Amino acid sequence: MSLQHIAFIMDGNGRWARKRNKPRVYGHLKGAYKIEEVVRWCALRGIRYTTFYAFSTENWKRPRTEVNFILGLLENKISEFYERMKKEKVRLIFSGRIKEIGDKIFNICKEYEEKTKNNDRIIVNMALNYGGRAEIIDAVRKIIKGKLENIDEENFKDFLYAPDIPDPDLIIRTSGEKRLSNFLLWQSAYSELYFTDVYWPDFSEEELDKAIEDYKKRKRRFGGIQ
Numbered sequence: 001m002s003l004q005h006i007a008f009i010m011d012g013n014g015r016w017a018r019k020r021n022k023p024r025v026y027g028h029l030k031g032a033y034k035i036e037e038v039v040r041w042c043a044l045r046g047i048r049y050t051t052f053y054a055f056s057t058e059n060w061k062r063p064r065t066e067v068n069f070i071l072g073l074l075e076n077k078i079s080e081f082y083e084r085m086k087k088e089k090v091r092l093i094f095s096g097r098i099k100e101i102g103d104k105i106f107n108i109c110k111e112y113e114e115k116t117k118n119n120d121r122i123i124v125n126m127a128l129n130y131g132g133r134a135e136i137i138d139a140v141r142k143i144i145k146g147k148l149e150n151i152d153e154e155n156f157k158d159f160l161y162a163p164d165i166p167d168p169d170l171i172i173r174t175s176g177e178k179r180l181s182n183f184l185l186w187q188s189a190y191s192e193l194y195f196t197d198v199y200w201p202d203f204s205e206e207e208l209d210k211a212i213e214d215y216k217k218r219k220r221r222f223g224g225i226q
C-alpha cells in the first residue's frame with residue numbers, strides 16, 4: 001500500500017520535560033531536534049512528504065515566554081538544520097498564517113522556501129501558526145476575492161496553503177491524546193490515524209516502524225468496498 005505522506009502531531013514535549021524536572025521549553029528544544037531525525041528516517045523509507053504541526057493558531061494562548069521560545073527555535077535552529085540537511089535535498093515549505101507571526105519569522109520562512117525550492121527528494125511541510133479551520137477560511141477568502149465560480153472538491157485544494165502536497169496517508173499523534181486538534185481538516189478526510197503513548201521527544205525509529213506496519217495492515221477503501 002502506498003505511503004507517500006506522513007503528518008505528525010508532535011505532542012507531549014511539556015510532559016516529557018516535567019517528568020525530568022526540566023522546564024517545558026526544554027521539551028520543545030528536544031522536540032525540535034527530533035524533527036530532523038524523523039525527516040531522515042522517513043527519507044530512508046522512501047516517504048517523500050512529511051508535515052509537522054509546529055505551532056497552531058491556538059498556541060498563542062500559551063505563556064508569552066513559551067510562545068517566544070518555540071518561535072525562537074525556528075529562528076535560531078533553521079540555519080543549522082538547513083546546513084545539515086542540504087545534501088539530503090530537503091525542500092522546506094511553511095503552511096499557516098505566517099505573515100501574522102511578524103516580519104522577522106515571515107522573512108525567514110520565505111528565505112528558506114526560496115533556498116530549497118529546487119530540492120525535491122524530501123518535502124518537509126512545517127505547519128506554523130496553522131489551523132485547519134483558518135486554512136479553509138483563507139481558501140474561501142481567496143475564492144471570493146477572485147470572484148471564482150465552479151469550485152469543486154478537486155480545485156478547492158488549489159486554494160489551500162500547500163496545494164502540491166498530496167493528502168496525508170497517515171497522521172501520527174504522540175503522547176496518548178486522540179484527537180486532530182484542528183490539524184489538516186480538509187486533507188485528513190481519508191487519512192489513517194495512529195496514536196502512540198510516547199512523548200514526542202521520545203519518538204523513535206522503532207515507533208515509526210510500528211506506525212508504518214500498522215498502516216500497512218489497514219484496508220483503505222476511500223468509501224468504496226474493495
Ligand code: FPP
Nearest residue numbers: 010011012013014015028031032054070074
Ligand atoms: C506539543 O507539546 C508541542 C508543541 C505545541 C510545539 C511543537 C514544537 C516543536 C517540537 C518545536 C519545533 C518548532 C519549530 C517552530 C520548528 P506540548 O507542549 O503540548 O506538550 P504537553 O501536552 O505535554 O504540554
